[in-house]
Every structure is written in C-alpha cells, then in structure tokens.
Amino acid sequence: MSSRPAPASHDSHHFINQSGCLCYGALHNILHGASRPPQTFSSPAPETFGTVLKSASDYNIRAQKGAWHVFPLVKTGTNEVSAWFACHEDADPTVELRRILRVSGSPYEHDHGSSFNDQTTAAQGILVINRYDWGGYDDRCADQIPQTAQLHNDSVGLVDHAQAGEAVRTWQEQAPQARQTLPSGTWLYSAHGEYLFARFGFDEARVHALSFLCFTDQTVFTQTSFMNSSTPVRQHESRLDTFHRNLREGHNFEGIDIARRLADTLSRHVPSAEEQVGPYDPVSYPLSLAHVSHFIAEAGALPLASETTDLVVEMVNEMVLSFLERSVVPVASSSNLAEAAEALFPDNASATSLDNRLHSRLVSRDVLPDPQASDPIGKMTLFVSSRAGTSTESLSDYINGIYRCIAFMLTETCELASQRAVGNGHDQIVPIDFRMAVITDAELCEKFEHSRVLQRGSRAQR
Known part of the structure; x- marks a missing residue:
C-alpha cells in the first residue's frame, strides 16, 4: 500500500465540490464553463487552428462530489512549487498521479505517453489539456473580465460549477499570486514556466473526474516530489530501461x-x-x-x-x-x-x-x-x-x-x-x-x- 502524502491545511488547500461539476482554467475560461451545462468525459482530438493544434473545451467537467485536497508539487529537496495536483479525498494521490503520468505526462520529458487526446487516453480515462487549449488562446467571456486581471497566463482555477461566478468575482480583484483558496475552489499559481498544461483523471467508469494535474513547460517530474517527500513522483529511466519495462x-x-x-x-x-x-x-x-x-x-x-x-x-x-x-x-x-x-x-x-x-x-x-x-x-x-x-x-x-x-x-x-x-x-x-x-x-x-x-x-x- 502506498504512503499517502498528508493533505495541505484545510484553510489554504481544501475545497468542497457540491454540484458534482468543476470549472477550470483562466478567469474567463471559468466564466464560460459556468455558463455551460456540466460536460461528460470525452476525448476531443486536436484540430489545426492556424499554426497550432487545439482541442475544443467548454471548461467544465463532471467531477466526484465531496472534499478535494490540493497538493503543491515541488522540486525535490526544495519548497519551490513546480506543479499542482488536486484529487478527491477517496483517491490515493500518489497512485492517481502516477497513473496520469504513465498515460500522459509532460511532453517535454522522455517516454511521456500521449501528447494529445487519443485512443489510449480515452481508454485510461485521462483528459489531456495542452497549452493552446485554454487561457488566452480561447477568448470566450474575456470581455467580462477586467483587462488588468487578464495579464497573467501563469495560473488557473479549479472551482465548483455552482459557485464559479462568485469565485471569479472574488479572484479578479486579487493578483494571481495572492488569490486565496475558497470553500468552493482553489487557485493554482505557477511562478515558473511559460506554458500551462493539465490532465484530468477519471474513475474507472469514466463518469466523474477524481483528480487534476496542472504543470508547466519547466516541470520535470523526475525531479518533482510531494511536499516533505524526497521521492520523485516519476522515476528516472534510461531509454533502454524504459523499453524493457514497456516490453x-x-x-x-x-x-x-x-x-x-x-x-x-x-x-x-x-x-x-x-x-x-x-x-x-x-x-x-x-x-x-x-x-x-x-x-x-x-x-x-x-x-x-x-x-x-x-x-x-x-x-x-x-x-x-x-x-x-x-x-x-x-x-x-x-x-x-x-x-x-x-x-x-x-x-x-x-x-x-x-x-x-x-x-x-x-x-x-x-x-x-x-x-x-x-x-x-x-x-x-x-x-x-x-x-x-x-x-x-x-x-x-x-x-x-x-x-x-x-x-x-x-x-x-x-x-x-x-x-x-x-x-x-x-x-x-x-x-x-x-x-x-x-x-x-x-x-x-x-x-x-x-x-x-x-x-x-x-x-x-x-
């Protein structure tokens, strides 16, 4: 049995999903998600928009009701946050995070699995969100957010669908690094990295999301750990070691x-x-x-x-x-x-x-x-x-x-x-x-x- 990392304090890294649906993304993404009915699991293939590949999203997803704990993932041996992981209280965070990374990890790392939504991610219940899928690359509802609150692409929110509008009104008055976790949602700030990526992990029936991983182009999971742990969330392997393991x-x-x-x-x-x-x-x-x-x-x-x-x-x-x-x-x-x-x-x-x-x-x-x-x-x-x-x-x-x-x-x-x-x-x-x-x-x-x-x-x- 894996040793579960202790949840962060209730005041700063704990929220309740009462509606059974979570909105996610930048402030305007969350507003759009709140305006749409709860979405079921799908695996949207990327489409070409100009010179980039994007997967369509309505920025909300059905998720398990109840308490969700949020874990800062830090560079091993330091307190420098390089990624964030949130999961339902009934999920083992270590097991769930490693499951996601086996299927679709950082595209900047060797043997990272699928880079886009495909048959493998669909079969394993993983929803892939890439750099061009959210944030400023989708401007729906952007006109409803003060321009000063849209200047930062270094953070995203995860919030109960029913409380999303209220959360956005609160967060838009605060600088990204100062946005507080609310009873209904959390704000995930990343000080390093130019591009943001995310992965949702679903239950076996692919009905409800159980976990959410957010990371940047600078995240190296073989050098990233849960707080107060010296064990990286992903083990380093040579290409040959990876080949034999896959066999x-x-x-x-x-x-x-x-x-x-x-x-x-x-x-x-x-x-x-x-x-x-x-x-x-x-x-x-x-x-x-x-x-x-x-x-x-x-x-x-x-x-x-x-x-x-x-x-x-x-x-x-x-x-x-x-x-x-x-x-x-x-x-x-x-x-x-x-x-x-x-x-x-x-x-x-x-x-x-x-x-x-x-x-x-x-x-x-x-x-x-x-x-x-x-x-x-x-x-x-x-x-x-x-x-x-x-x-x-x-x-x-x-x-x-x-x-x-x-x-x-x-x-x-x-x-x-x-x-x-x-x-x-x-x-x-x-x-x-x-x-x-x-x-x-x-x-x-x-x-x-x-x-x-x-x-x-x-x-x-x-």
Missing part, C-alpha cells in the same frame, strides 16, 4: 500514430482504404519466424523482441502478400522474365536504385538456390496462380525470381529496422522499428504501401 508491461510497440505523423512529415503517399489490401488469411503467409530470422541474420541486424515477434512476422507477411497482389499478379502473364522485370521495376536506369537491383535479381538465372526458399516459393506460387488465373507450372521461373527480389527487400528492411531500433533506444527490433524502416525509405515504401497492416496495424490491435 514487460505488454506494450505492442505498433507505433501507428508515430508512423502516420512521420508519413505526413515525409509527404509519403498513403493509399486510401479502398486501395489498401489485406489482412490475409494467415494460412497464406509464405514466411515463418525462421525465414524472418534468416533475413535478420543476413542483414547483421538486432534480434526481434520475443514479446512482439508475432506482430513483426504478421506485418512482414502482409507486406509481401500486398506486393504480390498489387504488383506481381498483374504482370504474371508476361511472356518472359525480361518483360516482367521491365513492367515491375521500370526505374532501373540508375545502378544504385532499388528498381535496378530488383530488376537484375528477377532476370538472373545464376543465383544459387536458397535452401530456405522452397516453402515460401510454393505458397507464393499458389497465391499468385489463384489470383492471376495461370498454372503453377508456368510461374516457376517468375516466382523464383520474385522470391529473390523479396528476400533482398526484406534483408534491406531488416538492416534499416535495426538502425531504427538503435535510434529509438531499443536493443531488439519491435514493430515500430520495422514500420518506420519502410516508411522512411521512399523506394521500399512504394513497394509495400498498399498493405493495410503496414498502414493501420495488426488485425488483433484494431
């Missing part, structure tokens, strides 16, 4: 959101849902774990993480079958290998291009047979034959050459995935490393981009 905790490392942002940054073409193919019946998969491990060994790459091996093998097979369906099948009726090679790999003029290397591997008959290849070639032949309407016998030379091309591309991908793993602080390859390897390489991405599993993730995770 133990069952993270799948799909990295779909990261891959999508990367694709946008690189202006990669992402086929529409109608253009994507798969997922396929695993019975059709031509490659086993042994085959993928062989390509990894050929590339001199890091090993696969055993915890996510199935996801990588699935992705590799889905990429291969998507390449067969979108590219190989339409050319299966070519009269000879040279004609097929020209149709499949037309950008072969440069000796360093991927198309040039694949072209030569398809038409070459001097390559020694790969002892690993017989089973994959057999399954690939059946796959192509069933879709192209050609006999398996007529495809022999063609599919043998295609296998050489696929083996080359996958060996290249394994090498790139290993490099990505090192860059990501991993000592083993996980799905995000493989996915990023394909997306960041324009030539490989073009070959495999129609795979639905590559673009959207494992069927088991969707």
Whole structure:
C-alpha cells in the first residue's frame, strides 16, 4: 500500500465540490464553463487552428462530489512549487498521479505517453489539456473580465460549477499570486514556466473526474516530489530501461500514430482504404519466424523482441502478400522474365536504385538456390496462380525470381529496422522499428504501401 502524502491545511488547500461539476482554467475560461451545462468525459482530438493544434473545451467537467485536497508539487529537496495536483479525498494521490503520468505526462520529458487526446487516453480515462487549449488562446467571456486581471497566463482555477461566478468575482480583484483558496475552489499559481498544461483523471467508469494535474513547460517530474517527500513522483529511466519495462508491461510497440505523423512529415503517399489490401488469411503467409530470422541474420541486424515477434512476422507477411497482389499478379502473364522485370521495376536506369537491383535479381538465372526458399516459393506460387488465373507450372521461373527480389527487400528492411531500433533506444527490433524502416525509405515504401497492416496495424490491435 502506498504512503499517502498528508493533505495541505484545510484553510489554504481544501475545497468542497457540491454540484458534482468543476470549472477550470483562466478567469474567463471559468466564466464560460459556468455558463455551460456540466460536460461528460470525452476525448476531443486536436484540430489545426492556424499554426497550432487545439482541442475544443467548454471548461467544465463532471467531477466526484465531496472534499478535494490540493497538493503543491515541488522540486525535490526544495519548497519551490513546480506543479499542482488536486484529487478527491477517496483517491490515493500518489497512485492517481502516477497513473496520469504513465498515460500522459509532460511532453517535454522522455517516454511521456500521449501528447494529445487519443485512443489510449480515452481508454485510461485521462483528459489531456495542452497549452493552446485554454487561457488566452480561447477568448470566450474575456470581455467580462477586467483587462488588468487578464495579464497573467501563469495560473488557473479549479472551482465548483455552482459557485464559479462568485469565485471569479472574488479572484479578479486579487493578483494571481495572492488569490486565496475558497470553500468552493482553489487557485493554482505557477511562478515558473511559460506554458500551462493539465490532465484530468477519471474513475474507472469514466463518469466523474477524481483528480487534476496542472504543470508547466519547466516541470520535470523526475525531479518533482510531494511536499516533505524526497521521492520523485516519476522515476528516472534510461531509454533502454524504459523499453524493457514497456516490453514487460505488454506494450505492442505498433507505433501507428508515430508512423502516420512521420508519413505526413515525409509527404509519403498513403493509399486510401479502398486501395489498401489485406489482412490475409494467415494460412497464406509464405514466411515463418525462421525465414524472418534468416533475413535478420543476413542483414547483421538486432534480434526481434520475443514479446512482439508475432506482430513483426504478421506485418512482414502482409507486406509481401500486398506486393504480390498489387504488383506481381498483374504482370504474371508476361511472356518472359525480361518483360516482367521491365513492367515491375521500370526505374532501373540508375545502378544504385532499388528498381535496378530488383530488376537484375528477377532476370538472373545464376543465383544459387536458397535452401530456405522452397516453402515460401510454393505458397507464393499458389497465391499468385489463384489470383492471376495461370498454372503453377508456368510461374516457376517468375516466382523464383520474385522470391529473390523479396528476400533482398526484406534483408534491406531488416538492416534499416535495426538502425531504427538503435535510434529509438531499443536493443531488439519491435514493430515500430520495422514500420518506420519502410516508411522512411521512399523506394521500399512504394513497394509495400498498399498493405493495410503496414498502414493501420495488426488485425488483433484494431
């Protein structure tokens, strides 16, 4: 059982939520929240406004009735406040705060979780409020606050919905650092930091908020503690330590959101849902774990993480079958290998291009047979034959050459995935490393981009 920090004094850090709803934000945000009916939990995705991302809010939220205690979070070993945490009296503040930080902590710290509201935050009952979501970035009701009371963006309030208007009238007459905690709410002043962030933590049913964390861009949670405690609220970890902990905790490392942002940054073409193919019946998969491990060994790459091996093998097979369906099948009726090679790999003029290397591997008959290849070639032949309407016998030379091309591309991908793993602080390859390897390489991405599993993730995770 965790040791609960003692609540701050009743006079300065304790308030009562009688209405079952809390308003939050700058003074004008609170006024707007008070004018709106109580809001239920939602997970609003950010939208682009000019050059920034903002999530819509009405600045109030249903919250557990009763006493809420407020804790100053200080730089470890000092009394300098770097963040604030409020939670219902029935919640364990240490457990609740660490739960929030695991899901969505400071975006300025390593392994901070989700930076925006997403599927993970929704599933865990965390509402993310970022720097552009409140304060002066939303001017609704700002005309009702004296201009002198709007000059500061270094503090926010948290107050009972039913008493919000009265609280604002009291607070607007005081300087931010002098605003007193009221019976119905508290004012959270941060002397350091340019931008304010917040997180609400909800109960398991995601009906009532139980906690509220407010911090700045200067807050470092690995160097932040409850008052009179020497234990940071978040333990420092190396990137490798974090990776192994996440593996133990069952993270799948799909990295779909990261891959999508990367694709946008690189202006990669992402086929529409109608253009994507798969997922396929695993019975059709031509490659086993042994085959993928062989390509990894050929590339001199890091090993696969055993915890996510199935996801990588699935992705590799889905990429291969998507390449067969979108590219190989339409050319299966070519009269000879040279004609097929020209149709499949037309950008072969440069000796360093991927198309040039694949072209030569398809038409070459001097390559020694790969002892690993017989089973994959057999399954690939059946796959192509069933879709192209050609006999398996007529495809022999063609599919043998295609296998050489696929083996080359996958060996290249394994090498790139290993490099990505090192860059990501991993000592083993996980799905995000493989996915990023394909997306960041324009030539490989073009070959495999129609795979639905590559673009959207494992069927088991969707």
